[in-house]
Amino acid sequence: MSPRSWEQSPRAPSTTPPGRCLTWTAASTCAVCEGCRMQKKTVHLAGLGRVDWYTCAAVVVGSGAAGLNCAERLFDRGVRDVVVLTTRRFGGTSYLSGSDKQTYYKMSVFGSTDDSPLAMAQALCSGGAMDGDTAYVESVCSLPAFFHLVDSGVPFPHNEFGAFVGYKTDHDPRQRATSAGPKTSRFMVERLLKNVRDRGIPVLDRLTVVKLGTVSGHVAGLIAIDERKVGSENLGITVFQSPVVVLATGGPGELYETSVYPRGQVSLHGVALEAGASAVNLGESQFGLASTGFRWNLSGTYQQVVPSYFSGQDRRNFLAETFRTLPEMATAIFLKGYQWPFSASRAEGFGSSLVDIAVEMERREGRRVFLDFTRNPWMEGQQCDLSRMSEEAVTYLKRSGATQSTPYARLRHMNPDAIAIYREHGVDLRLPLEAAVCFQHNNGGIAVDLSWETEIGGLFAVGEIAGTHGVTRPGGSALNAGQVGGIRVAEAVSLRRFSAAGSAGSRALAEGAEWVRMMSGRMLSLRGERHRSLRAALQRRMTNAAGFLRDERTVQDAAAEARRTLASMDSRPPLAAGRADLARAWETRNLVIAHCAFLSSIDFYISGGGGSRGSYLVTAGPDDRDAGVVETRKGALLRFRRERLADRLRKVVVRGKTMKVAWREVRPLPEDDSWFETVWAQWRKRADACRRRDARGT
Numbered sequence: 001m002s003p004r005s006w007e008q009s010p011r012a013p014s015t016t017p018p019g020r021c022l023t024w025t026a027a028s029t030c031a032v033c034e035g036c037r038m039q040k041k042t043v044h045l046a047g048l049g050r051v052d053w054y055t056c057a058a059v060v061v062g063s064g065a066a067g068l069n070c071a072e073r074l075f076d077r078g079v080r081d082v083v084v085l086t087t088r089r090f091g092g093t094s095y096l097s098g099s100d101k102q103t104y105y106k107m108s109v110f111g112s113t114d115d116s117p118l119a120m121a122q123a124l125c126s127g128g129a130m131d132g133d134t135a136y137v138e139s140v141c142s143l144p145a146f147f148h149l150v151d152s153g154v155p156f157p158h159n160e161f162g163a164f165v166g167y168k169t170d171h172d173p174r175q176r177a178t179s180a181g182p183k184t185s186r187f188m189v190e191r192l193l194k195n196v197r198d199r200g201i202p203v204l205d206r207l208t209v210v211k212l213g214t215v216s217g218h219v220a221g222l223i224a225i226d227e228r229k230v231g232s233e234n235l236g237i238t239v240f241q242s243p244v245v246v247l248a249t250g251g252p253g254e255l256y257e258t259s260v261y262p263r264g265q266v267s268l269h270g271v272a273l274e275a276g277a278s279a280v281n282l283g284e285s286q287f288g289l290a291s292t293g294f295r296w297n298l299s300g301t302y303q304q305v306v307p308s309y310f311s312g313q314d315r316r317n318f319l320a321e322t323f324r325t326l327p328e329m330a331t332a333i334f335l336k337g338y339q340w341p342f343s344a345s346r347a348e349g350f351g352s353s354l355v356d357i358a359v360e361m362e363r364r365e366g367r368r369v370f371l372d373f374t375r376n377p378w379m380e381g382q383q384c385d386l387s388r389m390s391e392e393a394v395t396y397l398k399r400s401g402a403t404q405s406t407p408y409a410r411l412r413h414m415n416p417d418a419i420a421i422y423r424e425h426g427v428d429l430r431l432p433l434e435a436a437v438c439f440q441h442n443n444g445g446i447a448v449d450l451s452w453e454t455e456i457g458g459l460f461a462v463g464e465i466a467g468t469h470g471v472t473r474p475g476g477s478a479l480n481a482g483q484v485g486g487i488r489v490a491e492a493v494s495l496r497r498f499s500a501a502g503s504a505g506s507r508a509l510a511e512g513a514e515w516v517r518m519m520s521g522r523m524l525s526l527r528g529e530r531h532r533s534l535r536a537a538l539q540r541r542m543t544n545a546a547g548f549l550r551d552e553r554t555v556q557d558a559a560a561e562a563r564r565t566l567a568s569m570d571s572r573p574p575l576a577a578g579r580a581d582l583a584r585a586w587e588t589r590n591l592v593i594a595h596c597a598f599l600s601s602i603d604f605y606i607s608g609g610g611g612s613r614g615s616y617l618v619t620a621g622p623d624d625r626d627a628g629v630v631e632t633r634k635g636a637l638l639r640f641r642r643e644r645l646a647d648r649l650r651k652v653v654v655r656g657k658t659m660k661v662a663w664r665e666v667r668p669l670p671e672d673d674s675w676f677e678t679v680w681a682q683w684r685k686r687a688d689a690c691r692r693r694d695a696r697g698t
Contacts, residue, residue, distance in 0.1 A: 037081035038202065045510055048517050049233040052226070053509075058082040058244035058493060059222065061209050061268065064094035065185055066463030066482030067248030068192035069148075073490035074246075075199045084196065084203040085224060085240070087583070088264065093250045093464070094185040096262040100300035100418040102184035103169050103177045103476030104149075104156070106142040110163035113175055117142075121669055123172050123474055127614060128648025129281055130470025132669030137450055138468070138477070138484050145483035146178075152191040155180045169475035170338055177476050182421045185479060207238065208583040209268060210590075211516055212245065212275035213509040218457035218498075219245045219275075220505030223512050225520075225586060230579040235520050239509050243458050243498035246489055247272060247446065248482075251464040252594050254587070256439035257539040258547070260290035260297060267465050270593030272446050273656040277454045280467040280651050280664070281444030282601040286615045287548035288341030289356060290438040294425040297340070298371065298435055301418055304337035304393075305402065305410035306330050306386065308377045309359070310432075311367040318369075320379045322358045322632045323350060327388040330377045334393040341440055342548045343472075344612040347630050347640065356437045357630060357637070360549060363436055370432035373408040437548060441478060443469035443614070444601075447653065451492035452485040455656075458498050460489045470666075471614040471648070495690060523576045523585045531574030531581075531588035538565070538595045546598060548616045549638075552606050559603035562596040563659070569593075597654045604661040605652050611641035 039055040057079050060071045063086035074082045090096075108115040120139035125132055150156055150164075156178050158164045166175035180187050196203065206227040213220040221241040229236035249268045253261020273279060289298045309319050323329035328350055335352035346353040359369050376384035386403070387394055397403060402410040408430055411418055422429050445467035452460050452468075461467075462485030464478060523531075545551075545558035569592050576585035612618045612628070620627035620639040627639040653664045 038083050039081075043239070043510075045234075045513055045517075047514060048235075048237060051234050051237055051239060051513060053239045053241065054083070055241045056081040056083050057242065058246065059240050059242045060084045060246045060248055061222070062086060062092065062248030062250065062463065062465075063089050063189075063193070063203055064092040064248060064250055064463060064482075065188040065192060065479065066094070066250075066485060067246070068189065068196050069145075069483050070246050070248060070460075070462050070486035070489050071201050072192060072195045072199065073486045074493060075196075075201055077490040077494035079244075079490070079493055082201055083240070084201060085207045085209065086203060086205055087208050087266075089203065089205045090189075091262065091264065092189075093253070093261055093265055095189045096186075097260070097295075097297075098182045098185060098421070099297035100182060100302050100415055101179045102182055103179050103479075104146070104184055105169065105172070105176055105474050105476030105480045106146040106166075106178065107139060108166050108174055108176050109143065110159075110165050110175075113166070115174060115176070118669065118672070119174070120176065123174070123176075124477060125470060125669065127171065127470045127472030129284065129651040129666060130468075130473075131667040133450060133667050134468050136670055136672065137488065138481050141484040141487050142480050145480060145487060149188060149191070149483065152195055154184070154187045154191050168338075170340065171472045172474035176474070179476075181417050188479070208586060209249075209271060210583075210586040211512050212271060212456075212459065213241075213505065213512045214275055214456060215504045215508050217276075217455075219243070219459040220508050221245065223509065223516050225516075225583045227580075227583050230582050235517065235579065235582065237513050237516055237520075239513055241505060241509055243505075244460070244493055245458065246460040246462060247465050248461075248463045249465050251442045251445075252591065253439065254535065254591055255539065255542050255595055255598065256547070257536075257543040258292075258436050258438050260288075260295045260438040260440050262295065266587045266590060267594070268590060269446065269465065269597065270590035272454070272459070272461070272465075273593055273597055273654070275456060275459070276656045277456055277459065277461075278447040278656055279445060279597055279601070279654045280447045281470065282442065282467075282598045282654060283546070283605050283616075283652060284443040284469070284471050284614050285439060285546075286341040286441040286443065287356070287437050288440045288615075289336065289359065289435055290440065291422075291427075292434050292436050292438070294422060294427050295438075296421065297440065298433075299340035300337050301411055301415040302337070302371075303340070304334050304396065305373070305407040305414065306333050306377060306384070306389075306393075307371045307373045307407040308375045309333070309355075309369065309371055311362040311369045316362075316367070317378065317380075318362050318367075319355065319358055319377065321634065322354060324633045326377065326379045326382050326384060327390075329379070330384055330386070330388075331390040331393050333377060334389060334396075338475075342437060342615050344614060344617050344640070344643070347612075347617060348628050350631070354630065354632070356548065358632075359435065360437050360547075361637075368434055369436065370434050372432055373411060373429045374406055376407065439543075439547070443467075443471065443473055444651075448485075450488065452488050453492060460485075460492075462486055462489060470651075495686065497693065519570070519573060520582060520586075522573050523582060524579065525575065528572045528575045531576060531585040534565075534574045535588045535591060538562070538591060542595055542598065546602055549619065550602065550606060550616055551619045555599065555603050555606055559596075559599040562592075562599045565592055566596045566659075596659060600659050600661050601652045601654050605647075609644065610647055611643040613643040613647070 117139040121135035124135035169177035226236035253265035463482040
């Protein structure tokens with residue numbers, strides 16, 4: 001069923017000025033692309049002059065795989081006047097990030113593999129702090145989402161029978177993973193963008209969203225800075241009035257100094273929180289080894305070919321000072337391939353996460369760390385014998401035919417694309433490759449329901465900004481969740497009629513635009529802290545306090561400093577270095593709010609006795625008798641709190657604006673014993689209601 005109620009453009013704002021500050025000119029259809037039904041007006045606002053004012057049924061913010069898929073799904077469900085806004089087309093994580101073999105996660109569909117939606121949902125929930133019904137929806141919808149990508153042309157491999165053969169990924173016991181190579185998500189963006197263009201959906205570039213407008217708990221639209229027009233009287237301030245706004249802006253990579261996200265990846269957590277949305281699980285992030293020049297995850301075959309590590313100009317063989325034997329060290333490096341990212345559960349007993357900890361300790365001493373793909377791991381007086389590694393590692397390399405003499409030769413044999421991706425960016429892997437343990441993904445985000453709708457009516461979030469994951473997640477599940485979110489949003493929007501809030505919405509947006517103009521004026525003043533130095537300070541704060549090694553006192557101090565920064569932000573906002581820098585200053589303002597929420601969440605969890613879990617360790621005090629111990633060949637390196645199992649059944653929630661933090665119990669896995677005849681009757685009833693609504697035009 002595809003209701004047609006959205007084929008007519010929603011009622012445009014009244015031509016009667018809702019206030020003295022607002023004057024409308026004649027309406028016109030959008031000239032961005034043929035067939036677009038978006039309405040464009042020019043509005044005169046006091047203190048701003050003429051402002052572009054767009055009216056449409058839905059606005060998708062973000063041009064990555066999640067956002068483009070959502071726009072396409074909305075269009076196909078009858079929402080014809082949908083528009084995509086982006087700050088940098090081809091500048092987001094989906095297009096620019098990846099790994100040796102970037103994973104997409106779905107239900108298994110080949111051979112005799114036993115799988116079901118409930119079994120997949122259990123795997124998604126296994127790390128704790130994830131809603132069971134959300135996991136079930138992501139599982140049920142995983143195959144429609146996957147085969148849509150296949151039909152769109154994403155080159156996922158299949159065998160001669162047409163079966164999409166899978167492999168095991170981290171945090172999952174079954175062969176549910178697939179891949180199109182290092183650029184899986186880039187292929188998704190390219191194919192989904194073609195789908196969007198084929199439908200005539202406009203993608204508007206260089207627009208930075210700075211504020212959401214709301215009326216009585218419902219979204220009315222948004223205000224953005226058009227970077228092409230910042231030199232004009234109105235500073236490029238542009239209004240989009242819409243009853244549906246979808247945030248698909250990815251993760252806040254710019255929160256951390258040590259990050260593998262593409263540079264400039266900011267997202268909109270702060271903007272959403274300021275509007276009144278809540279966030280969940282912000283403290284649950286992934287950290288993993290990555291190269292720091294060309295930012296790329298060093299997972300999979302990059303580690304399975306067993307490169308050596310060294311630090312500093314003296315080429316210190318620091319892992320040899322960490323592990324007890326050479327086979328133990330080589331096996332740990334190998335296991336980092338699919339035991340990536342860092343895992344608190346693998347920190348004891350000389351597990352693979354000891355590699356991450358050793359790298360971090362070197363960097364804290366001011367020593368740069370490098371991988372060397374031309375030399376095998378070694379210890380004084382010993383050379384690496386791959387046959388002495390664990391049976392798992394030896395079997396893998398033999399079955400892969402990777403018995404060459406050097407890591408580089410093994411990588412060239414197993415995965416030449418992994419070498420090519422670095423070559424494309426001017427990096428020769430036969431030279432030392434600098435690496436660090438980097439912020440890679442945030443499992444939390446803005447709180448959403450089963451339709452991916454936030455607590456603000458009509459405001460949705462899909463992709464990484466949506467807080468649907470728990471403490472851990474199977475590799476590739478984020479790509480699946482982003483695609484499933486688009487399916488759910490489109491269904492919800494097509495089955496409900498969202499009001500554009502009429503003149504009340506117009507007034508709220510006009511007032512919001514005037515506030516943006518006032519705040520922009522302050523950002524362009526000569527007094528205060530430049531936004532770049534402010535951003536650098538908060539990045540250092542996050543990396544030091546909210547990385548994968550966390551200390552209670554350090555977190556408390558950082559959270560207090562973040563709250564002080566937030567409290568003074570409106571009176572002393574981040575300053576721009578001229579109009580061309582204004583949008584970046586607004587992004588820093590968004591990051592100030594976001595980093596306060598992140599640190600408040602982490603502080604609440606740790607101060608309340610929360611322990612190590614997922615991708616971070618919480619250091620333990622001397623009185624903690626149950627503490628775990630990370631050991632090296634020299635003895636105990638650090639002590640850490642163990643996880644409280646009860647915390648797996650709840651998640652940390654940060655309330656928008658107030659930054660109040662609380663626990664919220666997770667929803668359980670559903671017992672879905674639905675009966676077909678009953679579901680069919682309910683489905684027909686909904687379809688009839690939509691048809692009657694469309695016939696009435698209400």
